[in-house]
Amino acid sequence: MKLDGISAFVAIAEAGSISEAARRLRLSKSVVSDRLAQLERRLGASLVHRSTRKLSLTEDGLAFLELASESLRRLDTAVAALAERRGTLAGPLRISAPVSLTNLHIGPALYPFLLRHPEIELTLELDDRRIDAQAEGFDGVVRHGPMHDSRLMAWRLARSRRVLVASQDYLERHGTPRTLNELDGHRGIFYTHRGIGDWRFVTAQKVVQVRGKVALRVNNGMVMRDAASAGLGITLLPLFLAGPDIRAGTLRVVEVGAAPEPEFIYVAHPEGRHPSAKLRALADCLRAAFGDPPYWEAGL
Structure with missing residues (x-):
């Protein structure tokens, strides 16, 4: 056969x-x-x-x-x-990763890794939807957010702080919300892959959901960032996306007296499947490149 x-x-x-x-x-x-x-x-x-x-x-x-x-x-x-006995990492490795995070941070970290390990045959598929790693044949899935799939085992790569941001122009036209109640009436730019367009915040008592008016729903973080910069509304973005615009003054952080639910960048693999040394090495590479705290939070 x-x-x-x-x-x-x-x-x-x-x-x-x-x-x-x-x-x-x-x-x-x-x-x-x-x-x-x-x-x-x-x-x-x-x-x-x-x-x-x-x-x-x-x-x-x-x-x-x-x-x-x-x-x-x-x-x-x-x-x-x-290959490992010979001190090398070799063979195919199939990974799924988010579009914006890869463009900005994963890609620049991976290129030196692949130069150091030229015998690895990496297939990197960019997709923001939730992936069934087992059914779709991925060795690992890099994602940003909370973990929902119990069939995946996850390794944390970096924390991911998120902030509410809006342009100065939007805030001058619609006012700056100072509380969760005031935020409720504002126009929002929402990420479609999170399901309903809610913002979730942690208070001293509980997790609070705030549902703003939908100005835009889209499945890409970079488009969300650009829409907020254009004055379309308020959006909740990770600092790995919003950091440069906050530093440049294109976006302003909106403080409402509560922090968004914590999230992480992680790499996951199907439960029951022994993760390869290649996947472990890739995770170590990304963890080292991102840093703790991650480099994109510097000065914020």
Whole structure:
């Protein structure tokens, strides 16, 4: 049984399509399809339901997938272990990370890391949505915020202070809120991937939700920052995004007598899957590059 056929099947199952599996494997669609067909002939079983609308696994495919995926992971671990014995980090590493955080901070930290470890084959996919690391085949997921998925094990990389900010022009036109009650009536710029457009603050007694008027809902932090700078409304941003604009005076911090809920930047991996030395080294690299407290908080 050829290993490339098993790899093709697992990639198809994780990607949900032959086309996406081919993209991830850096092969043509026809090659991946042929490898799947050869594997099915070798096993004497159909593994995939094929249709023009969607792809799904047969009962045999579901039964074979679990053991095939585990076998590939064990093989990758064995190869990586041999590389580590030689004092090197090598092999594929697939990571998901947020768009804005990567553009501003993760990317600049990763480039020297990859130069030091040229045998690592890093696939970095930028996406702000919440990722199912297990189902989508990621070795690790870098995220900013609280942890919700109990199937993930997380390593903290840095704290992430968030502040309410607005432009001077907006505050002159609409007034500067001083309390949570005053904040409630203001126009807000909200992040869509957090669900409803609420701001959550910690007071001495409890966590308080404030729901402002929606001026804009968007799924990108840099657009939120720019919209606030343009005077569209008040927004709640991490300092890794808002710091330079606060220093430059483009944005002003709005104090309302309560702090936003604490959040962190973290890297997570699926529970039950032994994290590779490559993932641990990458996490250590990011942790060292960010610092404690993180460098983007300097002077604020």
